[in-house]
Amino acid sequence: MWRVTDESFFELLALNEELQFEVDEEGRLVVMGSGGFLSSARAVIVSAQISIWSAAGGGGMVSGEGGFFRTRGSGRRAPDVAWISAERAAAAIAGDEGAGMVCPDFLVEVLSPSDQLPLLQSKMRMWLEEGVRLAWLIDPFGNAAYVYRPGGEPERHERPASLSGEDVLPGLVVDLSSVWRAE
Numbered sequence: 001m002w003r004v005t006d007e008s009f010f011e012l013l014a015l016n017e018e019l020q021f022e023v024d025e026e027g028r029l030v031v032m033g034s035g036g037f038l039s040s041a042r043a044v045i046v047s048a049q050i051s052i053w054s055a056a057g058g059g060g061m062v063s064g065e066g067g068f069f070r071t072r073g074s075g076r077r078a079p080d081v082a083w084i085s086a087e088r089a090a091a092a093i094a095g096d097e098g099a100g101m102v103c104p105d106f107l108v109e110v111l112s113p114s115d116q117l118p119l120l121q122s123k124m125r126m127w128l129e130e131g132v133r134l135a136w137l138i139d140p141f142g143n144a145a146y147v148y149r150p151g152g153e154p155e156r157h158e159r160p161a162s163l164s165g166e167d168v169l170p171g172l173v174v175d176l177s178s179v180w181r182a183e
Helices: 006-015 036-058 086-094 117-130
Strands: 021-023 029-031 061-063 081-084 106-110 134-139 144-148 155-158 162-164 173-175
Touching: 036 061, 036 081, 036 106, 036 173, 106 117, 117 134, 117 144
Parallel strands: 106 134
Antiparallel strands: 021 029, 061 081, 081 106, 134 144, 144 155, 162 173
């Protein structure tokens, strides 16, 4: 089996700008399927609200699809939305780790037609092991949002109108009303 190195990964990205890739924990290349228009729009709706909160004083950096190398194992994963505190971002930049060797404080995954819920749930647990402090998995097809925190089981919320950034992103409330499919 061919294993992806950091060097070959960046070379592959440069040659295939229109595609998205991840590298799993075993070093295997994962070609990310297209989420389609609605899934992309849902992720943008969430990302925009977090970006506005961040710019208005929440601090840190918002990223989507940029990807993060795992700090406690191998692989490179790319959540739909990620927020990194100013402290973690500064440490990564100062440590010359700007290529993704930092764990987000918060992230969001939005289930798309090309995703499988159990695989994304496993990915969310992996993120918590990496040090993510709060994570949301939004399933518009099942009309549910799962909230993940370290040391506990995910909470399932049926079609919530909004979700809070809790103590990780104080003051953030993301309106999810336009994320749910029409009934």
